[in-house]
Amino acid sequence: MIRVDRLTKKFGKLTAVDDLNLTINPGEIFGFIGPNGAGKTTTIKMLTGVIAPTSGQIEIGGFDLQKNPVAVKKLIGYIPDDPYVYPELTGREFLWLVGQLWETKNIGQKISRLLPIYQLEQIIDGPFRDYSRGSKQKLTILAALLHQPQVLVIDEPIIGLDPASAQTTTKLFKDFAKQGGAIFVSTHTLSVAQDICQRLGVIDQGKLIFEGTIKQLEKQVHGHHDNLEQLFLKLTRHE
Amino acid sequence: MNSRAFWALQTSKLIRLASLFRRGQWAKILVILTTLVILLLLALGIFYFSLTSFKFLSEYPIASQPIITYSLAATFILTAVLVLASAVITSLQTLFQRDDNSLVFSWPIPITAIFSSRLLNSLLLANWPMLVFSLPFILGYSAAFGLNWTTRSLFLVGLIFLSLSSSLLGTMIALIASRIWGNLQSRWFNFALLASLPIFGWVLVKVLLPDELTTNLGPLSIEEIGTLLGRKPLLASFLPTTWLVNLVYFWPGSPSVAALYLATLASFWLTLILVVSLLRQQFYWQAINKTSVGRFIAAPWDTVKKKVRSFPYLLPGKMGALTEKDWLGVLRSPPQLFQLFFIIFIGIVYLLIISRVPLTRLAKTFPTTHQTWLKTINFLFTNYLAAVFSLRFLFPLISLEGHSAWVSWSAPLPRLKIFWQKLVSSFLLVCLSTEAILLISKQWSLLLINLPVSFLIVLVTLGIGAIKPNFWEKNPEKLSTTPGGLLATFVCLAYISLCAGLLFGPLRYGVGLIWLLSGLVAVIIFHQVQRHLNHYEL
Numbered sequence: 001m002i003r004v005d006r007l008t009k010k011f012g013k014l015t016a017v018d019d020l021n022l023t024i025n026p027g028e029i030f031g032f033i034g035p036n037g038a039g040k041t042t043t044i045k046m047l048t049g050v051i052a053p054t055s056g057q058i059e060i061g062g063f064d065l066q067k068n069p070v071a072v073k074k075l076i077g078y079i080p081d082d083p084y085v086y087p088e089l090t091g092r093e094f095l096w097l098v099g100q101l102w103e104t105k106n107i108g109q110k111i112s113r114l115l116p117i118y119q120l121e122q123i124i125d126g127p128f129r130d131y132s133r134g135s136k137q138k139l140t141i142l143a144a145l146l147h148q149p150q151v152l153v154i155d156e157p158i159i160g161l162d163p164a165s166a167q168t169t170t171k172l173f174k175d176f177a178k179q180g181g182a183i184f185v186s187t188h189t190l191s192v193a194q195d196i197c198q199r200l201g202v203i204d205q206g207k208l209i210f211e212g213t214i215k216q217l218e219k220q221v222h223g224h225h226d227n228l229e230q231l232f233l234k235l236t237r238h239e
Numbered sequence: 240m241n242s243r244a245f246w247a248l249q250t251s252k253l254i255r256l257a258s259l260f261r262r263g264q265w266a267k268i269l270v271i272l273t274t275l276v277i278l279l280l281l282a283l284g285i286f287y288f289s290l291t292s293f294k295f296l297s298e299y300p301i302a303s304q305p306i307i308t309y310s311l312a313a314t315f316i317l318t319a320v321l322v323l324a325s326a327v328i329t330s331l332q333t334l335f336q337r338d339d340n341s342l343v344f345s346w347p348i349p350i351t352a353i354f355s356s357r358l359l360n361s362l363l364l365a366n367w368p369m370l371v372f373s374l375p376f377i378l379g380y381s382a383a384f385g386l387n388w389t390t391r392s393l394f395l396v397g398l399i400f401l402s403l404s405s406s407l408l409g410t411m412i413a414l415i416a417s418r419i420w421g422n423l424q425s426r427w428f429n430f431a432l433l434a435s436l437p438i439f440g441w442v443l444v445k446v447l448l449p450d451e452l453t454t455n456l457g458p459l460s461i462e463e464i465g466t467l468l469g470r471k472p473l474l475a476s477f478l479p480t481t482w483l484v485n486l487v488y489f490w491p492g493s494p495s496v497a498a499l500y501l502a503t504l505a506s507f508w509l510t511l512i513l514v515v516s517l518l519r520q521q522f523y524w525q526a527i528n529k530t531s532v533g534r535f536i537a538a539p540w541d542t543v544k545k546k547v548r549s550f551p552y553l554l555p556g557k558m559g560a561l562t563e564k565d566w567l568g569v570l571r572s573p574p575q576l577f578q579l580f581f582i583i584f585i586g587i588v589y590l591l592i593i594s595r596v597p598l599t600r601l602a603k604t605f606p607t608t609h610q611t612w613l614k615t616i617n618f619l620f621t622n623y624l625a626a627v628f629s630l631r632f633l634f635p636l637i638s639l640e641g642h643s644a645w646v647s648w649s650a651p652l653p654r655l656k657i658f659w660q661k662l663v664s665s666f667l668l669v670c671l672s673t674e675a676i677l678l679i680s681k682q683w684s685l686l687l688i689n690l691p692v693s694f695l696i697v698l699v700t701l702g703i704g705a706i707k708p709n710f711w712e713k714n715p716e717k718l719s720t721t722p723g724g725l726l727a728t729f730v731c732l733a734y735i736s737l738c739a740g741l742l743f744g745p746l747r748y749g750v751g752l753i754w755l756l757s758g759l760v761a762v763i764i765f766h767q768v769q770r771h772l773n774h775y776e777l
Contacts, residue, residue, distance in 0.1 A: 011776065048649040051777055073651035080645035086564055088571035093564075096550035100560040101650040108549055122537040127571065143646075 001026045001151060001182035002047070007056035009042050016042040018206040020056070024182045024199075026150075029173060031197030032186040035236055039206040040186040041081060044155050047184060048078045061150055074102065077144030081155040081186075083136040087129035091120065091139050094128060095146060102147035114142045117172065118165060133160035141169060145176075152176060154185040158192055170196050190228040200228075204236050244352035249359070266722045273725055278367075282375040289379025297383060311380065313447050318373040318398065319405045320443060324581055326365035326409025332574045332716065333361040334410070334523070335417055335530040344527070354523045358515070362406050369402035393500060400504045407511045411518060418522045421529040423573040433580060440587040448595050561657065562664040565636060575632075575715060582628050586676065589620060593680040615743045618685055619735065621676045622692055625669050626731040629700035633665045634727055635718035636701060641710025644777050654772040658705055666697045685742075688750055691757035692738055696731055702764035703727040706771050734760065 002024040009017040017039040024030045034040050045051045047058060049069050058065040061075045085094050092111065099107035115121050118138040123131065131139070137160045144152060152173070158166040173196055177183055187193050193200060200217060202210040210217060214228060221234045259267050296303040334357050337343075343353055377398055381391045420428055551563040569575045637658070640647040647657060670693040677685050707723030718724060737756070741749035 045777060048645070050644050050648045052774060070651045070653065073649055076649065078645055078649045082642075084642045085646065086568060086643055088568045089564060092548075093550040093567070097560045097564055098646065098650075100551070100557040101646070101652060103557070103651075121543045122540065125538060125543075140645075 001028075001061060002030075002184060003057075003059040004043075004047070005057040005059070007043070007046060007058065008054050009039075009046060009051070010054045015206050017046070017053075017203075020203075020208050022201060022208070022211070024184055026180045026182050027177050028199065029177050029183040029185060029197045031193035031200045032184060032203065033188070033190065033193055033200060033232060034203035038203045040203060041155055043203070044078075044153055044184070044186055047153050048076055049073055074147075075150045077147065077149035077152045079140050079144045079152065079154040079157060081159070083133075083140040083160075085128045085136065085140070087127065089128055090126060091124040091128060091131070091135075094139065095124075095143055098143045099146055104147045107146070110146055111142075114145060117142065117168065134162060134165065137161055138165060141172070145172075150181055152181060152183045152185075154183065154187075156187055156189075157185060158187075158189055166192075190232055194228040202232065202235055210235060242352075244348035245355050247348075248352065248356035252360075270720060270722050270725050274720065277728075278371055282371050285372055286375035286379045286382075289376045290383050293380050293383030307380070311377070314373055314376050315398065315401055316443070316446060318369050318402055321368035321372075322365055322402050322405040323409045323412075324584065325368060326361065326406040327413045328574060328577045328581060329365045330358075330361045330410045330413035331417065331423070331577060333357050333364065334413065335527065336574050338713070340527070350524050350527075351519055354519045358410060358519075361410060362403065365406040365409060366402050369398065373398055373402070389497070393497065396501070396504065400508055404508060404511055407515055411511075411515060414515075414518050414522050414526060417530050418526040424571060429570075429576060433583070436580060436584050437587050437591075440584060440591050443588055444591040444595060448592060557652065558656075558660045561660050565661065565664070568639070569632060578631060578716070579628075582624065582631070586624055586672070589624070590676060590679050593617070611743050614682060614685070615739055617677070617680050617682050618742065619739050621673050621680075621689070622696060622735045622738070623732075624676075625673050625693060625696050626700070626728075626735060628672075629665070629669060629696050630724060630728055630731065631719050632715075633661070633669075633697060634700045634704040634724055635715040636661050636665075637705040638708040638710060638712065638718050639715060641708065641775075641777060642713060644710070644775075648775070648777070655769060658701070658768060658772060662697060662701055665701060666694055669693050669697050688742065688753060691754055692735070695734060695757045695760055698761055698764050699730050699734065700727045702768050703730065705768045706764075708775065710775070710777055730760075 002022065004020055004022040007017055007020040007022075008015065020039075020043060022030070032040055032043065042051070046053045047060075047065075049065055049072065052066075058072075060072045063071045063075075065072045086097075089097065095111045095114075096107055098104075099110070104110065115124060118141075120135065120138060120142070123135060128136065128139075137158075141157070144154075154173075157173070158169055161169060170192060173183055173185070185193070185197065194214065199213055200210070201208055202217075210220060212220075214231070217228075217231050217235070221231055259271075293307070296306055334354070337357075344350070374395070377394050378391075380386075381394065386394075416423060423429070551559040553559070554562055569579060640657070648654065670690065673689055673693050674686060677683075677689055703723050703726055704718075707721070707726065709718055709721050709723065712718050712721070734756075738753050740746075741752050741756075743749075746752070
C-alpha cells in the first residue's frame with residue numbers, strides 16, 4: 001500500500017531524512033519512532049504531499065506521489081501533531097470543508113455518524129479557537145476518517161487525549177487496519193506503539209536504524225527487555 | 240511594583256528590537272527602516288502641499304482667513320475621527336486579542352501595569368494619522384504664514400492634545416465595548432456598526448463640505464469662497480475643533496488667553512486620563528476574562544440535532560468552501576473586521592464627498608487641465624484604496640494556509656487551483672468595489688481600464704504573498720508588514736502611479752500601454768508563483 005524508496009530530504013546543508021526505504025502493507029499498522037528532531041515529522045509531511053522530497057520516490061495505492069499527487073492524496077487521511085485549524089470556523093464547518101475538498105458524498109450523514117465516536121455533538125457548532133487541545137485532536141481524527149481513506153498517516157495520535165478517548169482512538173485504528181487500511185503512525189508514546197503496531201521503524205538523525213517486529217528489535221539490542229521504552233533507549237543512546 | 244513591572248514590560252520590547260541587530264535580522268530591520276522612510280516621505284509631501292497651498296492663499300488676504308480657519312478645523316476634525324477609529328481597532332488588538340495573554344497574566348505583576356504598558360503601545364500606534372498627516376499640514380501652514388514660535392507651539396500642543404484625547408476616547412470605547420460584549424462577535428452588533436458607517440460618514444462630510452460651498456462650487460472665485468465660508472455659520476463652526484482653531488488663530492498674544500487655552504487642554508486631558516485609570520481598575524481584568532474565555536462552551540443537548548446546516552452556505556463546491564472559509568476568517572475576527580470597516584468607512588466618506596461635489600457643473604466650468612486633475616485624483620484614490628485592502632486582506636491569504644497546511648496542502652487539489660480560487664474571488668470583490676466607486680463618481684471613461692488595473696493589484700498582492708510567504712506568523716496584520724508585504728506595497732504603488740502617468744500624462748496610447756504593462760507583469764508574477772507554490776518548506 002505504501003512504498004518509500006530512497007527518500008531523502010535536505011534543508012540546506014542539513015539532511016533531515018536520509019535514504020529512507022519502507023514498505024507498509026494493507027491491513028498493517030507501522031510504528032515510526034525516534035528521538036526529537038530525528039526526521040519523523042519531515043517524513044510524514046513528505047508522505048502526505050505537504051512538502052516535496054529532495055530525492056527518492058513515494059508510492060501509495062499504486063500511484064506515484066510526485067507524478068500523480070491528487071490521486072494519492074485522495075487515498076490518505078492525515079492526522080497532524082499540531083491540530084491547528086482555521087480558528088474562525090466551527091467544527092462542523094471544518095468537517096464540511098474537508099468533505100468538500102476530498103469530494104466526499106453524503107457529507108452531512110457521514111459527519112452525523114462520526115460525531116458520536118467522541119461525543120462531540122455539543123461542541124461541534126462552536127468556533128474551533130474555543131476548543132480544548134483534546135477536542136481539536138479528536139476533530140482532526142474525525143476529519144481524517146471522513147472521506148474513508150485507504151491509508152492513515154498519523155503524527156502523535158493521542159497527545160492531549162484523556163485515557164478513555166485514547167482507548168477509543170487506538171481501537172479506531174485497529175478497526176481501520178482490520179478492514180484493510182494501512183496505517184503509518186509516528187509517536188513518542190511507546191506503549192501505544194507496542195499495543196497497536198505490527199512492525200516498527202526506528203529513525204535517528206534522519207537514518208532508519210531499525211525496521212521489523214518488536215521481537216526482531218529485542219534480538220538486535222541483545223536480550224529481553226521489559227518494554228519498548230528500554231529497547232528504544234538502548235538503540236538510540238549515543239555514547 | 241507597579242511602575243517597575245511597567246518599565247520591565249517596556250524594556251522587553253526594546254530588548255526584542257535590539258536583538259534584531261544582535262541576531263543580524265537584516266530583512267526585518269530593513270522593513271522597519273523602509274516603513275519609516277515611506278512615512279517620512281509622505282509627511283514631507285503633505286508639508287510641501289500645505290506650504291504651497293497656504294502660500295497661494297496668502298495672496299488673497301480677505302478670503303484667506305475664513306478658508307484657513309475652515310481648512311484647519313477640517314484637518315483637526317479628520318485627525319480626531321481617524322485617530323479615534325484607529326484607536327478602537329488598535330486597542331482591541333493590543334489590549335485584548337493577544338497571543339501572549341496566558342503567559343503575561345500568569346506573571347507576578349499587577350494587571351494595571353500590563354494595562355498601562357499595552358495602553359502606551361496602543362496610543363503610540365493609534366496616533367499615526369496625527370504624525371503623518373496633520374502635524375506636517377500644520378507645520379506647512381505655520382511656515383507659509385511665518386507664525387511666531389509661541390503660536391506655532393500652541394497649535395502643535397492643541398493638535399497633539401486633540402489626537403491623544405481621541406485615542407484615549409477610542410481606547411475607552413474599546414474597553415467598555417469589550418467589557419459589555421466580550422469578543423464583539425454578535426452578528427447584530429457588527430451589522431448595526433456597518434449600517435451606521437454611512438451615517439457617520441454623512442455627518443462628517445456635512446461638516447467638512449458645507450452646503451454653501453458645494454452648491455456654488457464651480458463659478459466661484461477664491462474671494463467668493465472665502466466670503467461664503469466667513470459669512471454663514473457652518474456646521475463645523477459648532478464643533479470644538481473650530482473653537483480651538485479660532486482661539487489660536489485670533490489669539491492676540493495675551494498671556495491670559497494663552498493660560499486659559501492651556502488650562503482647558505490640560506484639564507480635559509487629565510479628566511480623560513482619570514476616567515481611563517478608573518476603567519483600568521474596574522474594567523480591564525473583567526474585560527480580559529470576557530474576551531479570552533470562549534463565547535461558546537457547549538450547546539444544550541436538546542438543541543444539538545437541530546443544527547445540521549451544510550457548508551459552504553452561499554457558494555457551491557470545494558472552491559466555494561475555500562472562498563467562504565477565507566471570508567469567514569475576516570468576518571468572524573473582530574480586529575480584522577474592524578479594519579475592514581475602517582477601509583469601508585474611508586471609501587464611504589470619499590464617495591459622499593464626490594457625490595456632493597457638482598462634477599458635471601465643474602466639468603463645464605473648469606478648463607480641461609482641471610478635469611484631468613479631477614480624474615487623476617479619482618483614479619489614484621480608487622486604486623490606492625483597492626491596494627490598501629489587497630495588501631491588508633489578500634497578501635496574507637497564502638501564508639495563513641501554512642498552519643493549516645495539513646488540510647490545504649494535503650488535500651487532493653493542485654496548489655495552483657487554490658491560488659486561482661483566491662485570485663478569482665478576490666478579483667471579483669475588488670473589481671466590483673472599484674467599478675462602483677468609479678460609477679458613483681461618474682468616471683465612465685475609466686470603467687474599462689479599471690479591469691486590468693484591479694486585476695493586477697490583486698495579482699501582485701496575492702502573488703507576492705505566494706512567492707514570499709511566511710508560514711510561521713499567525714497574525715494576518717503582522718504578515719502585511721513582512722519584507723514580502725513591503726515589496727508588494729512598492730510594486731502596487733509604483734504600478735498605480737505609472738498607470739496614472741500613462742493615462743493622464745502627455746503620452747498617447749496610454750490605455751494600450753497599461754494593458755501591455757499589466758499583461759507583462761501578470762506573466763512574470765504567474766511564472767514566479769508557479770515556481771514557488773510546489774516548493775514550500777513547512
